[in-house]
Amino acid sequence: MAKNNTITFFDLTMATGATTSPFVWSTKFALKHKGFDLDVVPGGFTGILERTCGVTERLPAIVDEGTWVLDSWGIVEYLDKTYPDRPMLLADPGMVPLIRAVDAWFWRVAVGPWMRCFCADYRDLCFEEDKEYVTHSREIMVGMKLEDKQAGREDRLPLISAEIEPLRITLRESSWLGGNEPSYADYRIIGPFLFLASVAKIPPLAEDDPLRDWIERCRDLFGGLGRHPGLFPLYGLPRREGDPELFAPPGQGGIHKRNTGPQSTRAETERITDGMKK
Amino acid sequence: MAKNNTITFFDLTMATGATTSPFVWSTKFALKHKGFDLDVVPGGFTGILERTCGVTERLPAIVDEGTWVLDSWGIVEYLDKTYPDRPMLLADPGMVPLIRAVDAWFWRVAVGPWMRCFCADYRDLCFEEDKEYVTHSREIMVGMKLEDKQAGREDRLPLISAEIEPLRITLRESSWLGGNEPSYADYRIIGPFLFLASVAKIPPLAEDDPLRDWIERCRDLFGGLGRHPGLFPLYGLPRREGDPELFAPPGQGGIHKRNTGPQSTRAETERITDGMKK
Numbered sequence: 345m346a347k348n349n350t351i352t353f354f355d356l357t358m359a360t361g362a363t364t365s366p367f368v369w370s371t372k373f374a375l376k377h378k379g380f381d382l383d384v385v386p387g388g389f390t391g392i393l394e395r396t397c398g399v400t401e402r403l404p405a406i407v408d409e410g411t412w413v414l415d416s417w418g419i420v421e422y423l424d425k426t427y428p429d430r431p432m433l434l435a436d437p438g439m440v441p442l443i444r445a446v447d448a449w450f451w452r453v454a455v456g457p458w459m460r461c462f463c464a465d466y467r468d469l470c471f472e473e474d475k476e477y478v479t480h481s482r483e484i485m486v487g488m489k490l491e492d493k494q495a496g497r498e499d500r501l502p503l504i505s506a507e508i509e510p511l512r513i514t515l516r517e518s519s520w521l522g523g524n525e526p527s528y529a530d531y532r533i534i535g536p537f538l539f540l541a542s543v544a545k546i547p548p549l550a551e552d553d554p555l556r557d558w559i560e561r562c563r564d565l566f567g568g569l570g571r572h573p574g575l576f577p578l579y580g581l582p583r584r585e586g587d588p589e590l591f592a593p594p595g596q597g598g599i600h601k602r603n604t605g606p607q608s609t610r611a612e613t614e615r616i617t618d619g620m621k622k
Numbered sequence: 623m624a625k626n627n628t629i630t631f632f633d634l635t636m637a638t639g640a641t642t643s644p645f646v647w648s649t650k651f652a653l654k655h656k657g658f659d660l661d662v663v664p665g666g667f668t669g670i671l672e673r674t675c676g677v678t679e680r681l682p683a684i685v686d687e688g689t690w691v692l693d694s695w696g697i698v699e700y701l702d703k704t705y706p707d708r709p710m711l712l713a714d715p716g717m718v719p720l721i722r723a724v725d726a727w728f729w730r731v732a733v734g735p736w737m738r739c740f741c742a743d744y745r746d747l748c749f750e751e752d753k754e755y756v757t758h759s760r761e762i763m764v765g766m767k768l769e770d771k772q773a774g775r776e777d778r779l780p781l782i783s784a785e786i787e788p789l790r791i792t793l794r795e796s797s798w799l800g801g802n803e804p805s806y807a808d809y810r811i812i813g814p815f816l817f818l819a820s821v822a823k824i825p826p827l828a829e830d831d832p833l834r835d836w837i838e839r840c841r842d843l844f845g846g847l848g849r850h851p852g853l854f855p856l857y858g859l860p861r862r863e864g865d866p867e868l869f870a871p872p873g874q875g876g877i878h879k880r881n882t883g884p885q886s887t888r889a890e891t892e893r894i895t896d897g898m899k900k
Contacts, residue, residue, distance in 0.1 A: 393884065399884075401888070414881050417880065418881075436713045436717065440796065441792050441799050441801055441807070442792075444791065444792045444878075445788050446727075448787070448791040452788060477898065480898050484894045509730065510727040511723065514723040514726060517722065523714075600722075600726060602693045603692050604696075606677075616758070616762045620755065
C-alpha cells in the first residue's frame with residue numbers, strides 16, 4: 345500500500361491557501377504522524393463531489409493506492425489498522441471515547457461559538473466561487489445574516505477564552521494531550537485552533553494565554569505543518585473592563601491540586617475554617 | 623502486600639451511611655476494579671486528621687500493609703504501579719490527560735453547579751457533629767448562607783442537564799467511557815453522580831435521560847457498589863415551560879455523525895442549500 349509512501353489527500357482551503365476545516369487539519373496531522381507524504385488535491389467548498397469522483401460531499405477524504413477512506417474518525421481507524429507498525433495514533437482503544445468527550449465538549453463551548461464569531465470573515469476569505477454557497481448555507485445554519493451573527497463578538501470572545509480552562513488545567517501536568525508524546529488527541533484539538541487561525545481577523549486568545557505554549561508546539565510538529573502564511577495571529581485579545589479573566593491566574597489549584605498531606609491542604613483549611621473554634 | 627487481599631479504606635459518608643465525596647467514590651470503584659476487599663474505616667468530615675493518625679486532612683486515603691497512599695490520582699497511580707498483574711485502571715499513560723480534561727470540564731459545568739444546588743441539603747444530611755464545620759466552611763466557599771445559594775435550583779438544574787450533553791454523545795458509540803470495558807475514566811465520572819445521589823433531595827436528571835443506562839450499569843458493578851439505601855433517586859426532573867431540552871432529542875447527529883458517502887450527507891446538504899440554483 346501507499347506507493348512511494350504517498351497518500352492522496354483532499355484539502356479544503358480558504359483563498360489564502362490555508363486549510364480551514366478543523367477535521368481536515370486533524371487528518372493532515374494524523375497522516376504525518378503515521379509518516380506519510382501527501383499528494384495534496386487543493387480546493388475549496390465548491391466541487392468536492394466532482395473532485396472526489398462522486399465519492400463524497402464532505403472532507404476529509406484520502407485515497408491510499410486506490411482505496412478511498414472517508415471521515416476523520418474513519419481515516420484514523422484505517423491508518424492504525426492498516427499500518428500498526430507505524431506510530432499509533434490511538435495506542436489504546438480506551439482513548440477513543442475520551443477523545444470524543446473532549447471533542448464534543450470543545451465543539452460545544454469553543455468551536456461552534458468561534459465559528460459564529462468569524463462567520464462573515466470566513467465567507468470573505470473563501471474562494472470567490474465558494475461565496476454564494478458559503479453565504480447561503482451558513483445563513484441557514486445560523487438563522488440570520490452572517491454580519492449580524494458575527495456582530496458583538498468582542499463581548500463573546502472573552503467568555504469563550506474563559507470557558508476552555510479545562511484544557512489549560514490538563515496541560516499544566518502534561519506536555520501533550522497524548523501524555524509524553526502527541527497522539528490523535530492533540531491533533532483532534534489543534535485542528536479547531538488552526539481553523540480559527542484561518543479565519544480570525546481579530547485575535548481570539550490573550551497574548552499570554554497559557555495554551556500558547558502547547559498550540560505553538562503543535563504547529564511546529566512535522567516541519568511546521570501548522571504554519572502557513574495565510575493564517576492569522578491567534579494572540580492579542582484584550583481584556584476590557586467588565587470582561588471575565590481570560591484564563592485562570594497561575595497558582596490556583598483547588599480540586600485539581602494534589603493532596604500530599606496536611607501541609608498541602610493547611611492554607612485552604614485555615615481559609616474555610618477561619619473564625620471557627622478550634 | 624495487601625494481606626488477605628485487603629486494603630484499609632477511609633470512607634467519608636453522610637449520616638445515612640452513604641459515601642458522599644466524588645473522589646472517595648471514584649477511589650472505592652478503583653480498588654474494587656483491582657480486585658481488593660476493603661477494610662472500611664467509617665466517618666464524616668470531623669476528625670479525619672485524627673482517624674488517619676495525622677497523615678491527612680482530606681480523603682481519599684488508603685493503607686496497604688502499612689503503606690499510606692493519599693489523593694485520588696495518587697492512589698490510582700500506586701495501584702497500577704504496584705499491581706500491574708491485576709486489571710489496569712489506566713491501560714495507557716495517554717489516557718491520563720484525557721481523563722483530567724473530561725474531569726476538569728465536568729467539575730466546571732456540573733459538579734460545582736450541582737454542589738451549589740444541594741449545599742443546604744448536604745449540610746442537613748451530614749452527621750450532627752459535622753454540621754458546624756460543613757456550614758461554616760461551605761458558606762465561606764459559596765460566599766453566602768447555604769439556603770440562599772441553594773434557592774432557585776429548579777431553574778438551574780435543567781441548564782446543568784443540558785450542559786452535560788458531551789457525555790451523552792460519547793456514550794452513544796461506546797458502552798463505557800473506557801471503551802469496551804470500564805476503566806478509571808468511568809469511575810472518575812460516576813463518582814460525582816453518586817455524590818449527587820447522596821445529597822439530591824430533588825431529582826437532578828430527567829426520567830428518560832439517555833445517561834441513565836450508563837449510570838445504572840456503573841452502579842451495578844462489583845456487586846452493586848454504587849447502590850446504598852441512603853442514596854436518593856437521580857431521575858424525575860420535570861421539564862417546565864421555558865426550560866431548555868434536558869437532553870438532545872435522539873436522531874440529532876450533526877458533526878458527530880459519520881460521513882459514509884453522499885447518501886449520509888444528502889439530507890443536510892439539501893437543507894443548507896435549499897433554494898440555491900443547482
